[in-house]
Amino acid sequence: MTAVVVEAVVKSAVLLAVLLTATAYEVLLERKLLGRFQVRYGPNRVGPWGLLQPLADGIKLLTKEDFAPAGADRVVYVTAPVLLMTTALFVYAVIPFGPEVELFGRRVSLYLADVNTALLLVLGASSIGVYGLILGGWSSNSKYSLLGGLRSSAQVISYELSLALAVLAVVLEAGSLSLVRIVQAQESGWFVVRQPVAFLVFFLSALAETNRAPFDLPEAEQELVAGYQTEYGGFKFVMFYIAEYVAMITQGALAATLFLGGWHGPVLPPVVWFGVKVLAFVVVLIWIRATVPRVRYDQLMGLGWKVLIPVALANLLVSAVLLL
Amino acid sequence: MEVLLFAVGAALSVAGGLGVVAARQPVHSALSLLLVLGSLAVLYLTLAAEFLAVLQVIVYAGAIVVLFLFVIMLLHARTPESRPSPLGGQWSLAVPLGAALWAGLSYAVLQLPAATHELPPEFGSTEAVGRELFSRFLLPFEVASLLLLVGIVAAVVLGSSPAPPSVPPRSASGREEA
Numbered sequence: 001m002t003a004v005v006v007e008a009v010v011k012s013a014v015l016l017a018v019l020l021t022a023t024a025y026e027v028l029l030e031r032k033l034l035g036r037f038q039v040r041y042g043p044n045r046v047g048p049w050g051l052l053q054p055l056a057d058g059i060k061l062l063t064k065e066d067f068a069p070a071g072a073d074r075v076v077y078v079t080a081p082v083l084l085m086t087t088a089l090f091v092y093a094v095i096p097f098g099p100e101v102e103l104f105g106r107r108v109s110l111y112l113a114d115v116n117t118a119l120l121l122v123l124g125a126s127s128i129g130v131y132g133l134i135l136g137g138w139s140s141n142s143k144y145s146l147l148g149g150l151r152s153s154a155q156v157i158s159y160e161l162s163l164a165l166a167v168l169a170v171v172l173e174a175g176s177l178s179l180v181r182i183v184q185a186q187e188s189g190w191f192v193v194r195q196p197v198a199f200l201v202f203f204l205s206a207l208a209e210t211n212r213a214p215f216d217l218p219e220a221e222q223e224l225v226a227g228y229q230t231e232y233g234g235f236k237f238v239m240f241y242i243a244e245y246v247a248m249i250t251q252g253a254l255a256a257t258l259f260l261g262g263w264h265g266p267v268l269p270p271v272v273w274f275g276v277k278v279l280a281f282v283v284v285l286i287w288i289r290a291t292v293p294r295v296r297y298d299q300l301m302g303l304g305w306k307v308l309i310p311v312a313l314a315n316l317l318v319s320a321v322l323l324l
Numbered sequence: 325m326e327v328l329l330f331a332v333g334a335a336l337s338v339a340g341g342l343g344v345v346a347a348r349q350p351v352h353s354a355l356s357l358l359l360v361l362g363s364l365a366v367l368y369l370t371l372a373a374e375f376l377a378v379l380q381v382i383v384y385a386g387a388i389v390v391l392f393l394f395v396i397m398l399l400h401a402r403t404p405e406s407r408p409s410p411l412g413g414q415w416s417l418a419v420p421l422g423a424a425l426w427a428g429l430s431y432a433v434l435q436l437p438a439a440t441h442e443l444p445p446e447f448g449s450t451e452a453v454g455r456e457l458f459s460r461f462l463l464p465f466e467v468a469s470l471l472l473l474v475g476i477v478a479a480v481v482l483g484s485s486p487a488p489p490s491v492p493p494r495s496a497s498g499r500e501e502a
Contacts, residue, residue, distance in 0.1 A: 076351070116449045120378040127386025131358070134390065138351060138397055150397065157390060177450050 023245045024054035037290035064234035076139035081239035084132025088243040094118035098263045098270040114180040140231035148227025158304040163205035165312035169198040183262030192259040197315040206251035213289040252281035333366035350396045373448040
């Protein structure tokens with residue numbers, strides 16, 4: 001019993017450290033890549049190749065004044081970013097990074113938990129995360145924040161449906177909701193080959209779920225300043241930021257797990273393969289941000305409800321019939 | 325361990341229930357409701373019903389309370405409620421009726437025989453719940469889905485207002501002025 005608890009605690013600590021570091025460097029990667037896409041250098045002054053930039057940013061943000069706008073609902077105002085960041089990180093309890101390996105004479109599985117309902121837990125966590133957006137927007141006592149909060153929660157709720165429908169096709173293929181079993185089922189072939197339509201719907205929904213360009217309506221700068229996080233600063237702002245960038249990695253990890261074969265791959269060790277797939281997904285997300293202009297809000301809702309959901313439903317129906 | 329989890333879950337759900345009734349601001353009431361639903365999910369977990377617990381979070385906490393919040397935020401200005409509560413006179417009735425309900429429920433629960441048999445290992449998993457739903461409880465399941473369909477159709481009918489008699493003139497740029 002004690003050994004199990006210790007193992008879980010150690011794994012959680014390692015996971016947290018890796019994730020937060022990855023998030024910090026993901027921001028640097030985004031700024032570097034955006035710089036290159038726009039024919040400039042990007043950050044290159046702090047440390048070699050700007051490698052210490054995340055550290056400098058972190059120190060700067062942590063030493064900022066901790067304020068709340070006048071008329072803000074204090075408790076809710078502080079709870080919102082905490083809620084969002086916690087749910088964003090919670091997902092990693094069930095995401096498998098690799099198979100069981102031999103470490104220090106002990107068989108260690110490279111995932112925190114293999115639960116029967118893992119995929120539903122992931123969806124549930126993201127639906128709780130919506131509260132962070134909506135409450136952050138409401139409690140700031142600012143019209144831009146409120147509009148941004150309403151927009152983003154409407155967007156996330158809408159695209160959660162198409163995301164879940166696309167993922168259900170994978171569940172049909174694997175016959176399980178456990179992410180470990182889904183990865184194991186892809187040993188012979190990735191699901192992206194068998195379910196290309198589901199992958200496309202998943203990809204577009206993931207883009208919208210993370211509130212990334214071209215679907216970054218919640219913080220459309222020209223209209224809403226910065227949406228739900230307008231009135232936030234210092235560490236509370238950092239928590240929103242971490243949540244946003246962790247969510248990008250999460251979608252990458254989900255894409256790798258559900259469609260791209262998880263840790264499976266030749267030559268390289270499994271964990272490396274998993275990392276490579278996630279990194280590739282994140283780079284594509286950044287690439288799209290640098291390339292595609294923002295859509296209008298009615299186009300966004302139209303795409304979600306009138307295109308992606310019917311397509312995902314039809315795909316689910318066809319897959320079910322074919323599998324039976 | 326289980327008793328501890330139950331105690332925490334039960335205490336939180338009661339606290340949330342009190343919050344729903346007592347909170348001044350509608351948003352705080354909705355958040356208390358969220359607390360109630362979340363702690364109910366914990367109670368389901370202690371009963372080994374993991375699938376039900378996750379569904380509870382997704383459906384109630386993830387969808388229904390979000391819609392409550394939407395409506396509250398769109399309809400209520402964020403001003404502190406200063407008028408007296410419209411439910412003031414109901415306290416005198418609510419307390420004895422609530423006590424009566426509690427007594428009745430406790431009596432019914434105490435009458436039940438204690439659970440003696442072990443649960444099957446599959447109990448509460450997605451597969452087990454699905455198999456039960458599509459075999460033993462197929463008829464109630466289908467009837468419930470029909471009921472939901474009727475609700476959806478009704479919502480669409482109520483929500484789609486009759487077409488306006490004339491299309492408003494468009495502005496010169498061809499864009500609607502919001």
